[in-house]
Amino acid sequence: MFELIADPSFAASIPRFVTPILLAALGGALCERAGVFNIALEGFLLVGAFAAVLGAYFSGTPYIGALTAMVAGMALGLVFAEFNVRRGGDSIVVSIAINLLAAGLTTFFLRAIFDVTGAFSDPAIAGFAPIRLPFIEYVPLLGPILSGQALPFYLALLSVPFLHVFLARHRLGLRIRAAGENPQALRAGGVSPKRVQLLALIACGALCGLGGAQLSIANVNLFVENMSAGRGWIAVVAVLLTRGRPWPLFFIALLFGAVDSLSFRVQGLGLAQQFTDMMPYLATLIVLVALSWWRARRARGDAS
Amino acid sequence: MRIDLQDVTVRFGPVTAVDNVSLGIEPGEIHALLGENGAGKSTLMNALFGLVTPASGTIRLDGKARRWASPQDAIAHGLGMVHQHFMLQEEMTVLENIVLCAEPVGRFGFVDFARARSRLDEIAKTHGVAIDLDRRVGRLSVGERQAVEILKVLYREAEVLILDEPTAVLTPQEKDRLFATLKSFREAGKAIVLITHKLDEVMEIADRVSVMRAGRLVASSPLAETSKDEIARGIVGGDLPAARTRKALSPGETVLAVDHLTVARRGRDVGPVSFDLRAGEIVGIAGVSGNGQAELIRALTGLEPVRSGSITLCGNEIQKLDVEARRQGGMSYIPEDRQRMGLALRASVSENANAGRDDAGAFTAGPFLKHGAMAQYARSLIERYRIRVAGPRASASTMSGGNKQKLVVGRELSRNTPLVIAENPTWGVDIGAIDFIHGELMRMRDAGHAILLVSTELDEVIALSDRILVMYDGAIAGEVDGGEASRDRVGALMTSRAADALGAASPGAAA
Numbered sequence: 001m002f003e004l005i006a007d008p009s010f011a012a013s014i015p016r017f018v019t020p021i022l023l024a025a026l027g028g029a030l031c032e033r034a035g036v037f038n039i040a041l042e043g044f045l046l047v048g049a050f051a052a053v054l055g056a057y058f059s060g061t062p063y064i065g066a067l068t069a070m071v072a073g074m075a076l077g078l079v080f081a082e083f084n085v086r087r088g089g090d091s092i093v094v095s096i097a098i099n100l101l102a103a104g105l106t107t108f109f110l111r112a113i114f115d116v117t118g119a120f121s122d123p124a125i126a127g128f129a130p131i132r133l134p135f136i137e138y139v140p141l142l143g144p145i146l147s148g149q150a151l152p153f154y155l156a157l158l159s160v161p162f163l164h165v166f167l168a169r170h171r172l173g174l175r176i177r178a179a180g181e182n183p184q185a186l187r188a189g190g191v192s193p194k195r196v197q198l199l200a201l202i203a204c205g206a207l208c209g210l211g212g213a214q215l216s217i218a219n220v221n222l223f224v225e226n227m228s229a230g231r232g233w234i235a236v237v238a239v240l241l242t243r244g245r246p247w248p249l250f251f252i253a254l255l256f257g258a259v260d261s262l263s264f265r266v267q268g269l270g271l272a273q274q275f276t277d278m279m280p281y282l283a284t285l286i287v288l289v290a291l292s293w294w295r296a297r298r299a300r301g302d303a304s
Numbered sequence: 305m306r307i308d309l310q311d312v313t314v315r316f317g318p319v320t321a322v323d324n325v326s327l328g329i330e331p332g333e334i335h336a337l338l339g340e341n342g343a344g345k346s347t348l349m350n351a352l353f354g355l356v357t358p359a360s361g362t363i364r365l366d367g368k369a370r371r372w373a374s375p376q377d378a379i380a381h382g383l384g385m386v387h388q389h390f391m392l393q394e395e396m397t398v399l400e401n402i403v404l405c406a407e408p409v410g411r412f413g414f415v416d417f418a419r420a421r422s423r424l425d426e427i428a429k430t431h432g433v434a435i436d437l438d439r440r441v442g443r444l445s446v447g448e449r450q451a452v453e454i455l456k457v458l459y460r461e462a463e464v465l466i467l468d469e470p471t472a473v474l475t476p477q478e479k480d481r482l483f484a485t486l487k488s489f490r491e492a493g494k495a496i497v498l499i500t501h502k503l504d505e506v507m508e509i510a511d512r513v514s515v516m517r518a519g520r521l522v523a524s525s526p527l528a529e530t531s532k533d534e535i536a537r538g539i540v541g542g543d544l545p546a547a548r549t550r551k552a553l554s555p556g557e558t559v560l561a562v563d564h565l566t567v568a569r570r571g572r573d574v575g576p577v578s579f580d581l582r583a584g585e586i587v588g589i590a591g592v593s594g595n596g597q598a599e600l601i602r603a604l605t606g607l608e609p610v611r612s613g614s615i616t617l618c619g620n621e622i623q624k625l626d627v628e629a630r631r632q633g634g635m636s637y638i639p640e641d642r643q644r645m646g647l648a649l650r651a652s653v654s655e656n657a658n659a660g661r662d663d664a665g666a667f668t669a670g671p672f673l674k675h676g677a678m679a680q681y682a683r684s685l686i687e688r689y690r691i692r693v694a695g696p697r698a699s700a701s702t703m704s705g706g707n708k709q710k711l712v713v714g715r716e717l718s719r720n721t722p723l724v725i726a727e728n729p730t731w732g733v734d735i736g737a738i739d740f741i742h743g744e745l746m747r748m749r750d751a752g753h754a755i756l757l758v759s760t761e762l763d764e765v766i767a768l769s770d771r772i773l774v775m776y777d778g779a780i781a782g783e784v785d786g787g788e789a790s791r792d793r794v795g796a797l798m799t800s801r802a803a804d805a806l807g808a809a810s811p812g813a814a815a
Binding site: 171174 | 379390391403404
């Protein structure tokens with residue numbers, strides 16, 4: 001087991017697992033801060049993954065693939081906004097509907113467009129090539145992690161400080177926070193909280209779409225039914241744990257991504273796959289319990 | 305800027321909230337707008353501010369007719385409103401709250417906070433409204449929050465300032481500061497509309513007084529040409545009832561006995577507090593808010609656990625019982641916060657009127673509620689307490705503040721329990737309703753109920769109480785007999801100048 005963790009290729013594989021979780025969680029964070037309870041990140045990721053394959057297959061370039069994924073995510077964000085924000089549907093019901101819709105729709109189009117079931121893999125799917133960063137690639141330990149990754153990873157990394165500053169200092173960031181905390185006050189100021197929430201959902205869709213692209217045209221070059229495999233749900237947990245703050249979110253996503261990556265590798269040790277599949281969720285559960293225990297302790301400390 | 309409202313009518317469904325009102329607001333003038341709860345003052349101002357759309361009528365600014373699509377239009381044309389319930393983001397800083405929705409933006413839409421800061425420095429210099437811009441609003445006192453609201457309006461360069469009951473939540477010192485600020489606005493030529501219930505404040509500061517009743521404007525004249533009595537008559541639509549004569553105190557058995565009660569609180573515990581309350585008397589608890597009254601009430605009503613000591617209600621120790629058991633044991637409670645504790649706003653008036661009565665035989669048939677009987681009961685409360693509402697089936701949220709309070713008071717008093725705990729029962733309520741609620745409390749006293757009145761309104765405590773306990777810093781600082789109470793004496797105890805108030809007697813000795 002130690003050999004596995006010490007293996008440099010393990011470290012280098014972490015970003016691949018972190019990226020989809022982090023991007024989906026950042027999108028979810030925007031919704032959370034805007035007061036939209038979006039637990040459809042799983043569906044957003046899955047649609048993104050499918051759309052990325054679609055775009056990359058027909059255009060022959062991964063960039064169009066990623067762009068297609070982002071546009072598809074934004075469209076799904078619009079659907080969410082139409083039913084939840086505009087028509088006032090319950091956010092949990094809308095989320096569940098979108099998650100189910102995403103699973104059904106991708107399976108349907110997989111057959112309708114590519115005429116396959118289960119999985120679609122083709123050499124014509126253009127995947128992202130690793131980007132080698134000059135100088136940084138030779139830094140010990142960090143070099144192999146930071147260098148040689150696909151484009152979505154770097155975009156995810158840049159999104160963390162950007163969203164932090166955006167929420168703190170940008171006009172829309174300020175309004176997103178206001179929409180989440182006291183929408184009545186925002187309305188009294190003459191800004192429609194619903195519009196702000198719509199924009200947050202569209203941005204969330206774009207981020208999740210990019211996260212989906214990482215799954216299907218960067219980690220591998222194929223689409224498999226339900227290939228998001230619970231990563232959207234882990235992102236939801238990360239959002240709720242950090243209350244949508246980008247930096248804490250980054251570290252939680254890092255942890256979950258590392259465990260996800262580890263679970264993949266320990267399959268080689270002859271552990272039952274059912275057990276290794278459980279690992280990311282077990283880690284989520286442990287973090288949940290530890291954090292709530294720590295918060296309760298801190299609250300008691302304040303009171304005395 | 306001069307504003308003319310012409311024949312403005314606002315309807316909510318079948319209810320006409322504002323009925324054909326015409327009103328002029330002049331620059332450099334403080335214009336007081338008075339009326340009972342539900343008279344239409346706030347609705348009229350909401351129409352002026354673009355929060356509701358009038359069914360008919362015109363709004364003119366400097367002679368030009370305007371229609372607002374949203375409050376943003378009104379703000380852009382120099383109107384500013386400080387709402388009764390503050391419109392603030394508690395998680396944000398003062399600075400963020402002020403610029404929100406009117407952000408000075410630099411490149412790519414990022415907010416230029418430095419520019420905002422220097423503007424606010426200027427405003428602070430001209431009008432004397434200053435506050436630390438980097439503090440989180442959640443940590444500010446009510447008075448400071450109001451200052452943030454006023455800064456928000458000033459920051460938007462408003463020429464017309466509408467304040468909806470700005471003094472209801474302020475301490476006397478904060479009120480004086482607010483009035484000084486308003487006078488400085490008047491000097492600067494701004495027009496100020498002050499919606500209020502407090503006649504004394506109107507006499508102190510207003511230049512012009514308008515009175516609304518039942519959606520209509522019943523009077524509008526310069527302050528110099530009217531009198532306090534005339535305004536009061538305009539508000540209630542007739543003569544004020546004569547001062548109440550109080551029956552001689554004939555206390556009966558002890559209803560409530562509190563013995564060395566302590567309650568946990570951040571910082572320092574509240575207590576130990578000891579006092580008795582007998583049938584047929586009103587005991588008032590006075591004090592500046594935050595001196596332990598809220599904790600004491602929560603401990604008495606069962607909303608918060610007791611740390612030590614005992615509470616005896618009608619001979620039974622109740623400190624370990626839950627809220628329901630205490631209510632069954634003979635306690636009613638009129639909470640201060642009618643919006644959150646007194647009522648379920650989304651439920652109907654009828655459901656609210658019957659809350660806590662789902663065990664009463666008359667309203668239930670087996671496990672089911674009898675809606676007909678409930679509605680009939682609600683109707684009787686509406687009639688008896690003159691609650692202005694569409695009917696028993698209307699949502700509780702459709703009532704105005706004073707009518708909500710009447711419903712809570714009616715529900716609690718009609719339970720006819722030996723003990724009634726009333727916490728700021730007339731907070732934010734108009735004079736007609738205040739008089740009515742006071743009358744009901746007196747009637748309960750005369751009928752032999754024990755009433756614990758906790759209020760931050762000193763005049764209310766003095767007017768009603770047979771005995772007054774003054775709380776200071778979590779303990780009872782002294783007791784004053786109702787007949788001998790004066791503002792000075794109780795006021796001195798409230799600020800812990802106990803020696804001034806009691807002479808040689810030590811604090812708490814009387815308790």
